Amino acid sequence: MDVLTSFERLSDEEKYEHFMKRIEAGEKIEADDWMPEEYRQTLIKLISMHGISEIMGALPEKEWVPKAPTLRRKLGIMAKVQDEMGHGQLLLRVAEDLMKPYGRNREDIMQDLFTGRLKFHNVFHMPAPTWGDAGLIGWLVDGAAIMTQTNMLKASYGPYARALQRICAEEVFHAQHGEAIIMALAEGTEEQKALIQDSLNRWWDSLLMFFGPASADTTGSSKQDITVKYKIRSKTNEQLRQDFFSKYVPRILSLGLEIPDETMHYDKENETWVYQQPDWNEFKNIVKNNGPKSKDRLDLRKNAYDQNAWVRKALSPDNQAI
Amino acid sequence: MDETGKGFYQEFEVFSKRTFKSPFQHQFSLLAPNEELAIVMAQENFMRREPVADIWVVKRSDIRMLDQEEREGLQRLDNKDYRNTKGYGYLKKKWRDYEQNMLDEKEILSWGGDD
Numbered sequence: 012m013d014v015l016t017s018f019e020r021l022s023d024e025e026k027y028e029h030f031m032k033r034i035e036a037g038e039k040i041e042a043d044d045w046m047p048e049e050y051r052q053t054l055i056k057l058i059s060m061h062g063i064s065e066i067m068g069a070l071p072e073k074e075w076v077p078k079a080p081t082l083r084r085k086l087g088i089m090a091k092v093q094d095e096m097g098h099g100q101l102l103l104r105v106a107e108d109l110m111k112p113y114g115r116n117r118e119d120i121m122q123d124l125f126t127g128r129l130k131f132h133n134v135f136h137m138p139a140p141t142w143g144d145a146g147l148i149g150w151l152v153d154g155a156a157i158m159t160q161t162n163m164l165k166a167s168y169g170p171y172a173r174a175l176q177r178i179c180a181e182e183v184f185h186a187q188h189g190e191a192i193i194m195a196l197a198e199g200t201e202e203q204k205a206l207i208q209d210s211l212n213r214w215w216d217s218l219l220m221f222f223g224p225a226s227a228d229t230t231g232s233s234k235q236d237i238t239v240k241y242k243i244r245s246k247t248n249e250q251l252r253q254d255f256f257s258k259y260v261p262r263i264l265s266l267g268l269e270i271p272d273e274t275m276h277y278d279k280e281n282e283t284w285v286y287q288q289p290d291w292n293e294f295k296n297i298v299k300n301n302g303p304k305s306k307d308r309l310d311l312r313k314n315a316y317d318q319n320a321w322v323r324k325a326l327s328p329d330n331q332a333i
Numbered sequence: 334m335d336e337t338g339k340g341f342y343q344e345f346e347v348f349s350k351r352t353f354k355s356p357f358q359h360q361f362s363l364l365a366p367n368e369e370l371a372i373v374m375a376q377e378n379f380m381r382r383e384p385v386a387d388i389w390v391v392k393r394s395d396i397r398m399l400d401q402e403e404r405e406g407l408q409r410l411d412n413k414d415y416r417n418t419k420g421y422g423y424l425k426k427k428w429r430d431y432e433q434n435m436l437d438e439k440e441i442l443s444w445g446g447d448d
C-alpha cells in the first residue's frame with residue numbers, strides 16, 4: 012500500500028474535505044470513520060436525546076397497561092410499550108458507539124438523565140390522565156414522531172439511518188394502534204367523544220412544541236442548520252410542523268373534533284397553515300425538567316435503576332472472583 | 334457514579350435467520366453482561382414480530398472489521414467483463430451461425446433439476 016496516500020497522513024482540512032465529499036455523494040458514514048467533531052457532537056446530542064425519549068416515552072403509556080378497557084387493548088398497548096423500550100435500546104447503542112472515543116458509555120447516559128444534563132422530549136413531561144390520552148398519544152404524538160423520524164431515514168450517518176428504518180416500520184403499527192382507540196371513541200357515546208376532544212385540547216400545545224422552535228430566535232438555540240448541513244435531516248422544524256398540519260388537521264376535523272385554536276386556517280396564497288404559537292418559554296421550562304410530570308417520571312426511572320443495581324453488580328464480569 | 338456497573342455491559346453483534354434456508358443476517362448490536370443474556374436481549378430487541386429460526390450473538394471484540402480506508406478500497410472498477418458471462422455474450426451470435434443454441438446460465442442451471 013502506498014503509505015503517502017494513507018488517510019491518516021491527510022491534514023484535518025483534507026480529511027474534512029474528503030468527509031464532505033462522501034456526504035455530498037450520498038455515502039454513509041460509519042461509526043469508526045473519521046468525522047468532524049461538530050458532526051459527532053451533534054449526533055451524540057440528537058441520538059442520545061432520541062433514545063432516552065423512547066424510554067421516557069414508554070412511562071406515560073405504561074400507566075395505561077393495567078387500565079386498558081379490554082384484553083385486546085391491553086395486549087396492544089403492552090406491545091407498544093415494549094417497542095418503545097426496544098427503540099430506546101437500539102438508539103442508545105448508536106449514541107454509545109459515537110461516545111466511545113470520549114470513554115463514555117451507557118452508565119454516563121443514565122447519570123446525565125438523572126442530573127438533567129440529558130434532556131428528553133417535551134411531550135413525555137406531560138400527564139396522560141384518560142384513555143383518550145392513551146389513544147391520542149398513539150395517533151398524534153406518534154404521528155408527529157413519524158414525521159420527524161422519516162425525515163432522517165436517509166441520514167448521512169449509517170447506523171442511525173439503519174436504526175430509524177427498523178423503528179419507522181414499527182411506528183406504522185403504533186399510529187394505527189392509536190387510530191383504532193381514537194376511532195372507537197369517536198364513534199362512541201357523547202361522553203366518549205368529549206373524552207377525545209378533551210385530550211386534544213390538553214395535548215395541542217405539546218404537539219406544536221414537538222417539532223421544536225421555527226428558529227433559534229425563539230428559544231436561543233437550535234441545531235437544525237447543522238443537521239441540514241451534514242445531511243442528517245432534510246426539512247426544517249417549521250416544514251415538519253406544516254407537513255403535520257397538512258396530514259392531520261383534515262383527519263382531526265373529519266372525526267368531528269375541533270382544533271383548539273380559533274385562528275388556525277390554511278393560507279392558500281402562501282400555502283402555509285396559520286396558527287397560534289405555543290408559549291415557547293413554557294417549552295424551555297418543560298424540557299428543563301420542570302414539566303408537570305418531569306420529576307415523577309425521572310424518579311420512576313431512577314428507582315428502577317437503583318433497585319436493579321444488585322443485578323448489575325452480581326452479573327458484572329468484574330465481580331467474577333467473588 | 335455507580336462503579337459496579339462499569340464492566341457490566343459487553344458489546345455483542347446480533348445475527349439471525351428467518352428460516353433454516355435463509356442466510357444469517359446482521360441485525361444490530363446490543364449490550365449485555367454475558368452470552369446468555371445477549372440471546373435473551375436479542376429476542377427482546379430485534380425479534381418481537383418477525384419469524385426467526387436461529388440466532389447468533391458474537392462479542393464485538395472477536396470480530397475483525399474493516400476500517401474506513403480498507404472499506405473505501407473495496408470499490409470495484411468496472412472492468413470485470415472477462416470474469417462475467419457478459420464478456421462472452423458474442424458467442425450467442427456465433428453459435429447461431431453454426432445453427433446451435435447457446436448453453437447459457439438458465440440452460441446450464443436447469444440441468445440439476447428433476448424435470
